[in-house]
Amino acid sequence: MFNFAVISESKETRARAGVMKTSHGVVETPVFMPVGTLASVKSLSPEEIAEAGANIILGNTYHLYLRPGCDVINLFSGLHGFMNWSGPILTDSGGFQAFSLAKLSKITEEGYTFQSHIDGSSHILTPEKAVEIQLSLGSDIMMCLDQCIKYPAEKKEAGSAADLTTEWAGRCKKAWQEKGESKNALFGIVQGGMYKDLREKSARDLVKMEFSGYALGGLSVGEPVEIMLDIADYALPCLPGEKPKYVMGVGTPENLVELVALGADMFDCVLPTRNARNGQMFTGRGTINICNSRFKYDTKPVEEGCLCYTCRNYSGAYLRHLFMAKEILAYRLNTIHNVYYYTKLMRDMRAAILNDAFEVFRKEFYRKRHEA
Numbered sequence: 001m002f003n004f005a006v007i008s009e010s011k012e013t014r015a016r017a018g019v020m021k022t023s024h025g026v027v028e029t030p031v032f033m034p035v036g037t038l039a040s041v042k043s044l045s046p047e048e049i050a051e052a053g054a055n056i057i058l059g060n061t062y063h064l065y066l067r068p069g070c071d072v073i074n075l076f077s078g079l080h081g082f083m084n085w086s087g088p089i090l091t092d093s094g095g096f097q098a099f100s101l102a103k104l105s106k107i108t109e110e111g112y113t114f115q116s117h118i119d120g121s122s123h124i125l126t127p128e129k130a131v132e133i134q135l136s137l138g139s140d141i142m143m144c145l146d147q148c149i150k151y152p153a154e155k156k157e158a159g160s161a162a163d164l165t166t167e168w169a170g171r172c173k174k175a176w177q178e179k180g181e182s183k184n185a186l187f188g189i190v191q192g193g194m195y196k197d198l199r200e201k202s203a204r205d206l207v208k209m210e211f212s213g214y215a216l217g218g219l220s221v222g223e224p225v226e227i228m229l230d231i232a233d234y235a236l237p238c239l240p241g242e243k244p245k246y247v248m249g250v251g252t253p254e255n256l257v258e259l260v261a262l263g264a265d266m267f268d269c270v271l272p273t274r275n276a277r278n279g280q281m282f283t284g285r286g287t288i289n290i291c292n293s294r295f296k297y298d299t300k301p302v303e304e305g306c307l308c309y310t311c312r313n314y315s316g317a318y319l320r321h322l323f324m325a326k327e328i329l330a331y332r333l334n335t336i337h338n339v340y341y342y343t344k345l346m347r348d349m350r351a352a353i354l355n356d357a358f359e360v361f362r363k364e365f366y367r368k369r370h371e372a
């Protein structure tokens with residue numbers, strides 16, 4: 001059910017356009033996936049998510065497993081039915097939250113043991129369990145359980161985390177094959193911290209196991225952006241060209257443009273949605289804060305020419321008023337614009353790649369972004 005094909009490659013950079021087929025529809029790449037942590041892209045209905053231009057979203061395994069729990073989601077035959085989203089869904093493995101959010105989190109060869117951040121109940125998340133939960137969520141693209149590390153990390157620690165991630169990837173693949181669920185894709189995650197040789201080894205070991213696609217994990221964890229791009233520049237070509245390449249948890253519009261130029265196909269990040277709720281809005285002419293007094297009497301939309309629902313119908317002055325008054329409509333309208341901006345940025349990059357004009361696009365993107 002899952003397949004991916006590159007249909008065009010930029011001649012001057014490694015940017016590429018592709019088509020990914022999943023059980024719930026076709027995804028054109030490069031693509032940005034809004035984060036729907038708790039079976040909701042915060043403040044938006046599924047119709048609004050689609051209207052804002054997103055056709056694949058991300059769900060968080062750790063959160064959904066703890067609340068509402070798989071027994072509830074099973075009543076709806078998975079996440080699609082539960083949240084009424086008919087498009088593709090990618091789920092993470094739960095490892096990152098078990099590591100960063102849960103209480104008393106411990107990693108052994110077996111998996112993560114942790115206590116729920118909600119009610120303190122004890123759990124163990126093994127590679128097999130991560131696959132089992134994601135299968136019951138009905139995820140179109142599942143991720144292998146990986147071992148996350150803090151930044152900065154010593155090489156020894158990064159190396160042993162990458163090795164354990166590889167071992168867990170093998171167990172995830174076995175569990176996936178035993179279920180015979182070929183309609184769900186399974187991606188391997190490259191780890192190795194900020195060490196190129198470790199990243200290369202991690203990629204090589206995973207590629208031997210043959211996954212549906214590959215991700216770079218453990219980036220954008222506090223390192224300077226130059227290091228993040230340097231590691232991605234090195235690690236992305238270590239992955240097979242015919243498979244989708246996903247850079248997890250990144251980033252700003254500038255990060256996305258640079259990573260697409262380095263050959264990445266898929267992205268997710270809380271930035272457009274979380275920042276919308278803090279009044280930050282992304283536009284082609286720079287990132288703005290709607291609190292700014294310059295919007296007080298602004299009768300124009302926040303981004304002139306933007307075709308999103310928010311900009312077609314509301315002024316900067318109205319959005320500023322809603323935000324200052326803490327009206328809940330503010331969160332929704334700001335989120336609609338930001339998701340639209342991110343998904344349109346990806347569509348524009350794709351069009352530029354197809355026209356073999358990616359470098360022209362990139363120059364123009366920076367020229368305009370610096371105008372604000």
Ligand SMILES: [Zn+2]
Pocket residue numbers: 303306307308309310311312337340
């Ligand atoms: Zn807009």
